[in-house]
Amino acid sequence: MKTKLFPGRYESLEEISRFVVQEAEKAGLDENAQYSVELAVDEACTNIIEHAYGGEDKGKIECICTITGEGLTVELVDHGRSFNPKKVPKPKIGAKLSEVKSRGAGLYLIMNLMDEVHFDFSKDKGNRLTMVKKKEK
Amino acid sequence: MEVTTTQYKRCDLVKPTGRIDGSTAPQLEEALKAITEAGRYKLVLDMSDVNFVSSAGWWVLIRTQKTCRRYKRGEVVLACLDPKIRSSLDLVGMGTYFTIYDDVTSAVGNF
Numbered sequence: 442m443k444t445k446l447f448p449g450r451y452e453s454l455e456e457i458s459r460f461v462v463q464e465a466e467k468a469g470l471d472e473n474a475q476y477s478v479e480l481a482v483d484e485a486c487t488n489i490i491e492h493a494y495g496g497e498d499k500g501k502i503e504c505i506c507t508i509t510g511e512g513l514t515v516e517l518v519d520h521g522r523s524f525n526p527k528k529v530p531k532p533k534i535g536a537k538l539s540e541v542k543s544r545g546a547g548l549y550l551i552m553n554l555m556d557e558v559h560f561d562f563s564k565d566k567g568n569r570l571t572m573v574k575k576k577e578k
Numbered sequence: 579m580e581v582t583t584t585q586y587k588r589c590d591l592v593k594p595t596g597r598i599d600g601s602t603a604p605q606l607e608e609a610l611k612a613i614t615e616a617g618r619y620k621l622v623l624d625m626s627d628v629n630f631v632s633s634a635g636w637w638v639l640i641r642t643q644k645t646c647r648r649y650k651r652g653e654v655v656l657a658c659l660d661p662k663i664r665s666s667l668d669l670v671g672m673g674t675y676f677t678i679y680d681d682v683t684s685a686v687g688n689f
Binding site for chain 2: 452490
């Protein structure tokens, strides 16, 4: 298990990506799966900065990577606002260009790129997002 | 990320390099706005040196596409898109908003 703490600002995204891709590679994930982890983590951290903290430099993002027999588990912990993932609207696939709205694409990507996604919101311990990416069999 | 732009007779070629994420997307948006605000709406994005695009980057391209296609005055087309990036674009259904070319010459030649 490896843990790193990052400042909650957009500039951290590149460093967070480097960290999780390195761990994904060590876990034996192929290039496509590594990109899925990189994108899902980037989208999740962007949401933490934008929605949980409501802006940059309001709090930290803790990133925990655990290599398991089946692949990689990434946990992201923040201490900002919680939310109800079920209430985030899904992006409208096939909508006209003029009607496309930007909300919800990040969460939709996370749900579709990762094999398991779990949210845990606690007043004491903060918000924890757990994502699992499995190796191709 | 760096962005270089080249103005041709029929279109503008924009070449970003590196990552397009929440941190760098505003820089790309600024470069694209400079072109559309000058009244040029036919854009080719050479994506050959882009290794990562998050949804923050796609929204910049979609906003620019909306501006360019208004009054049918132009379009944003993409060239040399990494297959991994393309499949994530298709996953959220955004792939349908862009014509994607395998090489820059064909993309520029389309205008």
